[in-house]
Structures are given as C-alpha cells and as structure tokens.
Amino acid sequence: MQNDFIVLTISGVQQRFELHVIGTKFNKIAGLYIFVYLDANKVWRTVYIGETHNLDQRIGEGLKNHNSLACINRNCATHIAICTANTFNSKALRVKAETELRGSYPTACNLQ
Numbered sequence: 001m002q003n004d005f006i007v008l009t010i011s012g013v014q015q016r017f018e019l020h021v022i023g024t025k026f027n028k029i030a031g032l033y034i035f036v037y038l039d040a041n042k043v044w045r046t047v048y049i050g051e052t053h054n055l056d057q058r059i060g061e062g063l064k065n066h067n068s069l070a071c072i073n074r075n076c077a078t079h080i081a082i083c084t085a086n087t088f089n090s091k092a093l094r095v096k097a098e099t100e101l102r103g104s105y106p107t108a109c110n111l112q
Contacts, residue, residue: 004018004019005017005018005019005081006019006036006044006081008083008101008104008105009104010097010100010101011096011097011100013087015032015083015085015087016083016085017032017034017081017082017083018081018082018083019036019079019080019081020079020080020081020082021078021079021080022035022063022077022078022079022080023063024060024080025056025060025061026055026056026059026060026082027055027056027084028054028055028056028057029054029055029084030051030052030053030054030055030084030088030089030091030094031051031052031055031082031083031084031085031088031094032049032050032051032082032083032088032094032097032098032101033049033050033051033052033055033058033059033080033081033082033083034046034047034048034049034050034080034081034082034101034105035047035048035072035077035079035080035109036077036078036079036080036081037075037076037077037078037079038078038079044079044081046105046106046107047071047072047075047076047077047107047108047109048068048071048072048077048107048108048109048110049098049101049102049105049107049110050098050110051088051091051094051095051097051098052094053091055082055084059080059082068109068110068111071108071109072109075108075109
C-alpha cells in the first residue's frame with residue numbers, strides 16, 4: 001500500500017482518513033467512514049460512504065449487521081477509510097460531511 005491514509009476535502013478543509021483493512025476492530029468513537037478499493041491505476045475508489053456515533057458497532061465488530069454489506073462485498077471493497085476528527089463529534093456535522101462526500105464521490109452502494 002502506498003499510504004496508510006487518504007486526504008479528502010470537506011467544506012474546503014482537507015481531512016485525513018486512515019486506511020484499515022476490512023475486519024479491523026475500532027474504538028467505540030464517532031466518525032465518518034468510506035469503504036474503498038484500489039483500482040488498477042492505483043487510485044482509491046469509493047464504494048460506500050457513511051457516518052456513525054460508534055465505529056466499532058457499525059464497521060468493526062458490528063460489520064456483519066451493516067445494511068449495505070452485500071453490496072460492499074459485491075463491489076470488491078478491501079479497506080475502510082475513517083476520519084475521527086473532533087470536527088465531526090456531533091451527528092449534525094457528521095451527516096453534513098457525509099452528504100457532501102456523497103455529492104463529491106460516486107459510490108455503488110449508497111441508496112439515499
């Protein structure tokens with residue numbers, strides 16, 4: 001892997017998203033997350049973008065219960081990029097950032 005993070009811009013501010021292989025256990029903290037895979041040109045491609053108040057419950061230990069897991073698997077996601085910046089501690093700010101990311105990066109599995 002070239003880097004252990006990717007940088008995305010949210011509301012004009014660059015945010016660092018740490019890359020983890022799917023199956024990683026996470027701390028029980030709030031954050032944004034993106035399921036991704038590395039394409040043949042070595043570019044990270046988005047599969048699903050979400051937010052949660054508890055990363056481990058949603059994409060770590062609780063991943064098997066994720067409502068879009070079948071689609072995420074079908075679209076070959078291999079990693080999860082997470083951002084736990086203090087900027088996103090409130091649900092309203094996480095939802096705003098998630099909505100902005102969904103508008104900027106196409107995904108195969110976000111239905112809303």
